[in-house]
Amino acid sequence: MEAMLRDIEDIEYFSKLIYETVHIPVxxxxKDLEVITGFPAIFTSNPIYPSYDELFTQLDFFNDPLHVPVLRTTNFLENFISIKVGNNDKFEGAWILGPSVYSPIAEETIYGLLNDFQVRISGDTLKEYYESLPVINKLTLLHAGLLATxxxxxxxxxxxxxxQKDTMLTNNVTIEENPDLHVSKNRQEISFHASFQWEQMLMQCVKEGRKEDLINKFVVPESEGKPGVLSKKSHLRSEKNLAISAITLATRYAIDGGLHPEMAYTMSDLYIQGLEDIKSALEVQIYxxxxxxxxxxxxxxxxxxKYTTPIIECQSYIxxxxxxxxxxxxxxxxVNLHQNYLSALFKKEVGTSITEYILKQKVEEAKKLLTHSNYPLSEIYTWLNFHDQSHFTKVFKKYTGTTPKKYKNQCLKP
Structure with a gap:
C-alpha cells in the first residue's frame, strides 16, 4: 500500500472515493505542503488564511503518528481529520479530510470571531465561506476518519x-496562583466566599417560584461571606462574570423547577448577552x-x-x-399511548383538547412575533402552518378577541 500511495492515479482514486463516500472535502x-490532488476540484478556502500553506502549518500534523486519524478543531470552528503518511517514520505527506462544521455557524458567532481575533475581512465574506462547508456531526466525522484509514x-x-486535538491552542493551562495560599490568606483575614448554603437557599427560591423570598435573600448578608473576585483587572468585569455564573445556575434550577429547557436556555443566552452592554457594577446587580x-x-x-409524564412529554413535543x-x-x-386514551387524558388534565391547545400555542407564538418583530402576516401564518390568512385571522380573533392587524397596531402605540 505504501508504494501504491506514491502513484498519482492511486492518490486521486482514493481521494475521490473518500470524498464521494463521506461527502467531505479531501x-x-x-512533504513540501503542496496539494497533489483534492476533491472537490474547486473549493472555497477560508478567507482568514492567506494560503493553504498557512492552514496546513497551523494544523501542525508533522509530529502525529503515522497512519492514525487525528481530529482537529481550529479556533474558527472548522473540523479536520488528518492522516499522516510515511514510511519508517519518514514523513511523506498527509491526507486532509475537511473542513467541515458540526452545525451551521450563526451570524452572531461569525461577527464574534471577527471581533475576538481582529480579522480584517467582511462578515459577509466569512459567512459565505461557512455556508459552503458541509455540516457533519462529530461521531460521523470520527467514523469518516476510521473509514478513510x-x-x-x-x-x-x-x-x-x-x-483528538484542538489546534492553535496552548496545552499549558495552569492556575497562575496557588489556591492553597489564597485559602490560607482568607483564613488569616477571616474573609470567606459566600456560603454554599446561602447560594442553595437563593436558587431554591428560583426552583420553587418564590419571588418574594428571592428578593429578600438576593443580597449576601455579611455573616454569609462575600462574593468572589472573578477578574483582577476590572471590578465591572468581575461583577459581570459573577452575574453570568448566577444566571447559569438559575437556568439549571429553573429547569429543575419545571421550566421548559429550551425556554430556560434561551433566556440564559439573552440575559448573558445583555450583560455585555452594561456600564456600571450597580446596573449589573439590578440586571x-x-x-x-x-x-x-x-x-x-x-x-x-402539575401534569402526568405523558402530558408533559406532549407539551414538550408541541x-x-x-x-x-x-x-x-x-x-x-x-408517548406510546392509544390515540383515544391520550386525547381523553389530555382533555382531563389540561382542560382543553389537543387541537385547541396547539392552536392556542400557535396564537401565543404569533402574538410574540407580532409584538417583537417586523415579519409580515403572510410569513407568520405560513410559518405556523395556517391554511391562509383568513383561517389565521379567524383563529387569532377567537383567542384574543381582535384581529392580528389590530393587535399589532395596539402593540405599536406608545
Whole structure:
C-alpha cells in the first residue's frame, strides 16, 4: 500500500472515493505542503488564511503518528481529520479530510470571531465561506476518519483510537496562583466566599417560584461571606462574570423547577448577552436581580399546572415542533399511548383538547412575533402552518378577541 500511495492515479482514486463516500472535502499534500490532488476540484478556502500553506502549518500534523486519524478543531470552528503518511517514520505527506462544521455557524458567532481575533475581512465574506462547508456531526466525522484509514491501509480502528486535538491552542493551562495560599490568606483575614448554603437557599427560591423570598435573600448578608473576585483587572468585569455564573445556575434550577429547557436556555443566552452592554457594577446587580426574578416568575407559572409524564412529554413535543404540522397520531407515538386514551387524558388534565391547545400555542407564538418583530402576516401564518390568512385571522380573533392587524397596531402605540 505504501508504494501504491506514491502513484498519482492511486492518490486521486482514493481521494475521490473518500470524498464521494463521506461527502467531505479531501486533499492529499506532500512533504513540501503542496496539494497533489483534492476533491472537490474547486473549493472555497477560508478567507482568514492567506494560503493553504498557512492552514496546513497551523494544523501542525508533522509530529502525529503515522497512519492514525487525528481530529482537529481550529479556533474558527472548522473540523479536520488528518492522516499522516510515511514510511519508517519518514514523513511523506498527509491526507486532509475537511473542513467541515458540526452545525451551521450563526451570524452572531461569525461577527464574534471577527471581533475576538481582529480579522480584517467582511462578515459577509466569512459567512459565505461557512455556508459552503458541509455540516457533519462529530461521531460521523470520527467514523469518516476510521473509514478513510481502513480504505487506505486496511487498518481497523475504533472511535477511541482517533486522536483528538484542538489546534492553535496552548496545552499549558495552569492556575497562575496557588489556591492553597489564597485559602490560607482568607483564613488569616477571616474573609470567606459566600456560603454554599446561602447560594442553595437563593436558587431554591428560583426552583420553587418564590419571588418574594428571592428578593429578600438576593443580597449576601455579611455573616454569609462575600462574593468572589472573578477578574483582577476590572471590578465591572468581575461583577459581570459573577452575574453570568448566577444566571447559569438559575437556568439549571429553573429547569429543575419545571421550566421548559429550551425556554430556560434561551433566556440564559439573552440575559448573558445583555450583560455585555452594561456600564456600571450597580446596573449589573439590578440586571441580575431582574433576570433571577424572571426565571422565578416563569417557574411559578409552570408550578400551577402539575401534569402526568405523558402530558408533559406532549407539551414538550408541541413546544419544539410548533412550526410544523402536529397530529394526534404523532403525539400518540411520542408517548406510546392509544390515540383515544391520550386525547381523553389530555382533555382531563389540561382542560382543553389537543387541537385547541396547539392552536392556542400557535396564537401565543404569533402574538410574540407580532409584538417583537417586523415579519409580515403572510410569513407568520405560513410559518405556523395556517391554511391562509383568513383561517389565521379567524383563529387569532377567537383567542384574543381582535384581529392580528389590530393587535399589532395596539402593540405599536406608545
Amino acid at each position: 486533499f492529499y499534500i506532500n 481502513y480504505l487506505l491501509y486496511s487498518k481497523r480502528l475504533s472511535v477511541t483510537d482517533v486522536i 441580575l436581580r431582574e433576570a433571577l426574578c424572571d426565571f422565578t416568575d416563569r417557574v411559578n407559572e409552570v408550578k400551577h399546572h 413546544f419544539k415542533h410548533l412550526y410544523e404540522e402536529i397530529t394526534l397520531v404523532q403525539l400518540a407515538k411520542v
